Amino acid sequence: MTHSDQKASTKGDGASAWIKAALRAMAQDGISAVRVEVLAKELGVTKGGFYWHFKDRADLLSRLLDDWRDGRIAAVRAVTEPKEGETPRDGLIRLLLRQLGNPNQRGLATELAIRDWARNDLQAAAAVEQVDAERSARVIALFIAAGMEPDLARTRAWYLYSLLFGQALVTPPQDGTAAMDKLAEDAVDMLLRTTREPIGQ
Structure with a gap:
């Protein structure tokens, strides 16, 4: 995991950042727009940072x-x-x-x-x-x-x-x-x- 991944994956603000990004994507383009790769790009991290907080996309949506x-x-x-x-x-x-x-x-x-x-x-x-x-x-x-x-x-x-x-x-x-x-x-x-x-x- 890169330094930026760790920054976006701190066990508080990190998960919240992913959820907020997912909500923004969904509000703009619907639930199909909530994709890990897209969110990672928006947050400036790699996909690896996602799995620090969520098991998978279904866990994020829940x-x-x-x-x-x-x-x-x-x-x-x-x-x-x-x-x-x-x-x-x-x-x-x-x-x-x-x-x-x-x-x-x-x-x-x-x-x-x-x-x-x-x-x-x-x-x-x-x-x-x-x-x-x-x-x-x-x-x-x-x-x-x-x-x-x-x-x-x-x-x-x-x-x-x-x-x-x-x-x-x-x-x-x-x-x-x-x-x-x-x-x-x-x-x-x-x-x-x-x-x-x-x-x-």
Whole structure:
């Protein structure tokens, strides 16, 4: 193993570097782009450095999924944890604004690539299912805390996440922060309604 291999294979940052490189490759070109030779070239090491941390490509993919799943679950727990004095409505608006005001295009590309991979891979599908379950449970709890029945809360949580993912694929409003605030408030107020009367009546 060369000196550069050892540098990229330190038993902490080294494995993380390989996983991050794999995630970047997958986000850009899909799971088929995650190849040891390509990643080694990007990291500036030989293939030998790879085997310091991973048994094979399958081991890398398994740990990539673990890293993505754990990161997404930690993120959703952090953003849905109620702040002091915050109402469930406030929490839902904050969740929506976090995505509207700071779209993570690389994160979205990674998630879309993993979901595409999950269509044909049971391990990837299991990771996606775990992330979706955590997201749903957290947002359902906010709707229930706002006084909504569990069945309706589940439906509204699905609507909210459809909005969160869908908005990243379209051009956002160009009128600045105030427009974003209004959009988030209107969306949450619509989702919190349990009657069919138009808003404003």
